[in-house]
Amino acid sequence: MNLIKEIHVSSSQSSFISPPTKVLTLIREVGDTKINIPFKIESSDQIIGFFTLNFFCPIAVQADPLYFGGKKDCRLETFMIDERWQKQGFGKAAIREIREFLAKNHPQIKGLKLSVNFLNEGAKLFYKKCGFKDTGKVYEGGPAGPQHIYRLDLT
Secondary structure (H helix, E strand, O other): HHHHHHHOOOHHHHOOOOHHHHHHHHOOOOOOOEEEEEEEEEOOEEEEEEEEEOOOHHHHHHOOOOOOOOEEEOOOOOOOOHHOOOOHHHHHHHHHHHHHHHHHHHOOOOOOEEEEEEOOOHHHHHHHHHOEEEEEEEEEOOOOOEEEEEEOOOO
């Protein structure tokens, strides 16, 4: 995972997302069940992006039910494509592969949720183009301000 350290977003995006190295230090396990699983995005054997899928965690559901619909949804976190590779279709391709991965490996998951900062216009447009819908709910605890809760229906 050392190569993930090389992923950088533009300065205009950096206030909206945590660096992958910080995220990796926060990932935790409960027993043998991984809750927050990191993934790399590759092109031609080069790591060009990163994200995590956060699966059902009872503590998170109690603390913040906006993110989870019981055991039926999981959460997409820290989705990023290195700035050198943005606007080339890699993000959309990764979202398609996430859908396929969840359908094959976690068919009980019916939705993918994420939060996006009110001011992050580029991310809001990207996620809407990928099929995410604004739930109308707001997460007020974002580090850079309030965030919309988006959901992608996987059924």
